[in-house]
Amino acid sequence: MITAGIDVGIESLKAVILKDGKVLARGIGLSGGVNRARTTEQVWRDTLAAARLKPGDVSKIIATGQGKNDVGFVQERITEPVADARAARFLYPKATCVVDIGADQVRVVTLGPQNNILEVVMNQKCAAGLGILLKSMARTLGMTLEEMSRLSDGPTAAAAVNDGCSVFAEMDAFSLLNRNTPKEEVARAVTEAVAVRINSILNDKMKPSKESTVLVGGLSRNKAVVNALKRRSGINFLIPEQAEYAGALGAALMAAE
Amino acid sequence: MSKQRWETRPLEVWNKAKEMRAEWQKSIDTASSERVLLAQGNIQWSIGFPALRVIEDNPVGAMMANKSDEFARICRLAGEVLGWGREVCGYQLNCWGAMYLGHQMDGSPFPFRDLVIPFPDPCDQHTKRGQAPMDYSPIPRFQENWPLYTGPRDTDREKAMIEDRVYCTLYIIEEIERIFGQKFDDERLIESVKVAGGISPYAQDVSRFMQHIPSPLSQKDLYSFYTLGGLTKSDPGETVAIWKALRDEVEWRVENNIAAVGNERYRWMEAHPPPWHFLKYYRYMEKYGAVCIGSQYSHMMAGPFEIKPDGTWAPRGGGFRQLVNKPIKTREDAIRAMIGTEARGHRFKDDEVIRPYALNDFAKAYKVNGAILPLWRCGVGCTVTRKEQGLRLSEIGVRVLHYEGSQPGDRTDLDENRMMDQLDVWMESQGLRKLEE
Amino acid sequence: MVQEYWRWPESSWTATNIDWKKSKTITAGVDIGTNSSQAVVMCDDRLFSYASLRTGADYRASAGVAMEQALGSSGMKLKNIRYIVGTGWGSQNVSFARKTVDEINCHARGARFMYGPAMKTVVDLGAQTCKAIRLYNWDRIRDFVMNDKCAAGMGRSIEVMADLLQVPIQEMGERSLAVEKDPEPVSTTCYAFANTEAIGLFREGYKESEVLAAYLFAIAWRIHGMVGRVQPEKELAFTGGLAKNSGIVNRLERAMGMTALTSEYDPQLAGAIGAAIIAKEITEKADGLKTVSFIGGMPHP
Numbered sequence: 002m003i004t005a006g007i008d009v010g011i012e013s014l015k016a017v018i019l020k021d022g023k024v025l026a027r028g029i030g031l032s033g034g035v036n037r038a039r040t041t042e043q044v045w046r047d048t049l050a051a052a053r054l055k056p057g058d059v060s061k062i063i064a065t066g067q068g069k070n071d072v073g074f075v076q077e078r079i080t081e082p083v084a085d086a087r088a089a090r091f092l093y094p095k096a097t098c099v100v101d102i103g104a105d106q107v108r109v110v111t112l113g114p115q116n117n118i119l120e121v122v123m124n125q126k127c128a129a130g131l132g133i134l135l136k137s138m139a140r141t142l143g144m145t146l147e148e149m150s151r152l153s154d155g156p157t158a159a160a161a162v163n164d165g166c167s168v169f170a171e172m173d174a175f176s177l178l179n180r181n182t183p184k185e186e187v188a189r190a191v192t193e194a195v196a197v198r199i200n201s202i203l204n205d206k207m208k209p210s211k212e213s214t215v216l217v218g219g220l221s222r223n224k225a226v227v228n229a230l231k232r233r234s235g236i237n238f239l240i241p242e243q244a245e246y247a248g249a250l251g252a253a254l255m256a257a258e
Numbered sequence: 259m260s261k262q263r264w265e266t267r268p269l270e271v272w273n274k275a276k277e278m279r280a281e282w283q284k285s286i287d288t289a290s291s292e293r294v295l296l297a298q299g300n301i302q303w304s305i306g307f308p309a310l311r312v313i314e315d316n317p318v319g320a321m322m323a324n325k326s327d328e329f330a331r332i333c334r335l336a337g338e339v340l341g342w343g344r345e346v347c348g349y350q351l352n353c354w355g356a357m358y359l360g361h362q363m364d365g366s367p368f369p370f371r372d373l374v375i376p377f378p379d380p381c382d383q384h385t386k387r388g389q390a391p392m393d394y395s396p397i398p399r400f401q402e403n404w405p406l407y408t409g410p411r412d413t414d415r416e417k418a419m420i421e422d423r424v425y426c427t428l429y430i431i432e433e434i435e436r437i438f439g440q441k442f443d444d445e446r447l448i449e450s451v452k453v454a455g456g457i458s459p460y461a462q463d464v465s466r467f468m469q470h471i472p473s474p475l476s477q478k479d480l481y482s483f484y485t486l487g488g489l490t491k492s493d494p495g496e497t498v499a500i501w502k503a504l505r506d507e508v509e510w511r512v513e514n515n516i517a518a519v520g521n522e523r524y525r526w527m528e529a530h531p532p533p534w535h536f537l538k539y540y541r542y543m544e545k546y547g548a549v550c551i552g553s554q555y556s557h558m559m560a561g562p563f564e565i566k567p568d569g570t571w572a573p574r575g576g577g578f579r580q581l582v583n584k585p586i587k588t589r590e591d592a593i594r595a596m597i598g599t600e601a602r603g604h605r606f607k608d609d610e611v612i613r614p615y616a617l618n619d620f621a622k623a624y625k626v627n628g629a630i631l632p633l634w635r636c637g638v639g640c641t642v643t644r645k646e647q648g649l650r651l652s653e654i655g656v657r658v659l660h661y662e663g664s665q666p667g668d669r670t671d672l673d674e675n676r677m678m679d680q681l682d683v684w685m686e687s688q689g690l691r692k693l694e695e
Numbered sequence: 696m697v698q699e700y701w702r703w704p705e706s707s708w709t710a711t712n713i714d715w716k717k718s719k720t721i722t723a724g725v726d727i728g729t730n731s732s733q734a735v736v737m738c739d740d741r742l743f744s745y746a747s748l749r750t751g752a753d754y755r756a757s758a759g760v761a762m763e764q765a766l767g768s769s770g771m772k773l774k775n776i777r778y779i780v781g782t783g784w785g786s787q788n789v790s791f792a793r794k795t796v797d798e799i800n801c802h803a804r805g806a807r808f809m810y811g812p813a814m815k816t817v818v819d820l821g822a823q824t825c826k827a828i829r830l831y832n833w834d835r836i837r838d839f840v841m842n843d844k845c846a847a848g849m850g851r852s853i854e855v856m857a858d859l860l861q862v863p864i865q866e867m868g869e870r871s872l873a874v875e876k877d878p879e880p881v882s883t884t885c886y887a888f889a890n891t892e893a894i895g896l897f898r899e900g901y902k903e904s905e906v907l908a909a910y911l912f913a914i915a916w917r918i919h920g921m922v923g924r925v926q927p928e929k930e931l932a933f934t935g936g937l938a939k940n941s942g943i944v945n946r947l948e949r950a951m952g953m954t955a956l957t958s959e960y961d962p963q964l965a966g967a968i969g970a971a972i973i974a975k976e977i978t979e980k981a982d983g984l985k986t987v988s989f990i991g992g993m994p995h996p
Contacts (some may be wrong), residue, residue: 034861675895
């Protein structure tokens, strides 16, 4: 049976086509903001093409992500933590927790022993937009996200920015620049602030285990953030190959059930 | 429409409640034209002054939030421009903003207060509420003393605190007589105390009935009633009558398994006033078959309660409940009966601050599966101890949802979509999907 | 090449009808903001040239580039400029400035130049901060208010929003005005809240114009509350990068019940123009010329 999952995030959208537990194709693109409905269809078409399939070959599609309701051509919609949980279990059967860090949201899903979910902690308003903050800072510093990640991977920065609020963090960053702090230092400080914030969400309710916690989401591709987070939390994250597709994968798996 | 598990039907007494609310609102609007004093505060003894009516900013702010956010928004702006921070309770900002504008939602003149009687409280809004009208025009202010003592039980100290309260109350009444030339009618007070003591047993029954599965009432029903006799000072006789009628009807509903939510399969609780501008989330939750059985706040007419050693639900001490059966002959007797025997907090809010496991008792008694404990920006009084209580509820297996945004009187930070998302996540992560239409 | 929706156009200009070599006093003002930097050269009392560009990570370098672009191909060099004043967030990084003057005074002075003698209230709509300045008839500052912490980052957030929505930043304003009636505003507490809330509105069936309207309405409302504190008086003028956002300007005008004055000059230049004018007044004072200056807020002959 061929199924698919589409994860429509605030910034990027991902698609996964699955056949009997094997990924046939993946697709990714920018969500497109006001053009979200159109870009979703485009990415879906591209993914189908990559899998050399026609729309009718896919038995069921499930959508997830903040923009799931913008996708008209799916049969079902599920919330992101449920999709994350499913994907985590598939990739790491012994996983007890999955952490999803993205452009806008941070989710910590504690998995229970009976394929159930014990707890979900999602970032609240004031912690929103961590990935977006990094992107905005990259623009200020005149770098790409990859460059910024490379430059800020290292020990804790000497300088620090506010870790409670993205707006304050940016303001602090501007103050640092005004005092002629080198770009790398500022990048490192912002990365550290993001890691501190995520860590506080990790510790909000049920602390994730050190050895069986999965890390997924777009931000998990940012080595600097991941290393800073590992340092702060003491957790040896299990990071799958295609971490940012976890949501779409989870949705596709559930479509096959 | 899939077949419901239980029968549902609307409450018959609801219309009468609506009528009584409207009457009360009219009495407030006509107060100044009838040359009646308007007092800002929460004073139980006001009935002794025939030409004095009591109004609080909470209901005003809440109603504005519920009926017209556009007007409430303009009021908040007026308040901000005149120096009130955005970091203030929405009730306050709504109400006093309207005062600065000089008119109400419907264009009628703002009912300016003639005196204020605030009291200290874990809620910052309650403590500050005397300030705005007092700063606006020189009116008398009488600071009430409600001791919120959290130390170990000390009967001598309690006695002293109660004496202080009795004295202060008598003093305030005498001062109002002197300053405004009104004569306090002791008989009316005594009568009302005796009669008002009568609401409690009915309210307690109604409250207890909601522990039944399926719940005969839901949170929204409670909102229609909890103000009667609590925040609105209507005719006590009428108020007791309607509570009796409500109680009888709810008892009948329990006997016949008439449910508030026909597909009840999940029971959840709250702990605070709701976002009045977004009450539709209760209906949204019903799509999952989830019913809100209330909060200590909406059950306030029943008073705070405790779980007895034998596991039964019973009202806690405090106000009318205990002393109303003793003979009440003088003004002081009546005041003493009102104030009660506990100087420690005997209201739901004090309860939640003083008793760390107060919400656990509620959860167990009402057999809840989950709890929504929002973190209000600026709602210090509502939010204090919420995260800690959330952890304790989790310990007894209640699934807790915290969300940020909004506050009861101010919809500024309400992100409806994100809130609905969190509700969806909460339900889905517990294995519940929306019941199909 | 991925389209950069958040990038607003940079500009520079030199007057063709002024021979700077014949000017008596040449001064310059440099305004380094968190998002944009401007350099302005004035010959006597006339605007000679300007440059407006995105501030980079190196503020000192940005000041240099702005100045260089303002000088352009006019042949003028830094040494030809008699006095340079720096202002803005990064004013201390204008290494070639003789003096730094605060933003309030510079904006007031620049706005007076740009909008004329009738202007009494100027509202600067910037990337990090917003200010409302009320003036007396002459150029003395009567009152001002600046946004506080949680209201910071307005312009920044609009850039972030343009990127998220994939709407070119210069078109956001106009597109937001394509609604019949403004919907409810999104959160006005914090721009980060406003962004995430606005994105969620598509779900409710909001069209692009309605999402933009709800968003810009919130921003305008927020500013309106702040501006109210100086009790704005006609005539009104807007400066700063967001003065180019018709969605904000239009809604502010409606809320305030006033129509803003317009100017032939780019509203982002106000700070730098003011700095250049103040620079001229400093030279006049040094030359012993009688002039009423208001640096520091105190008139002194």
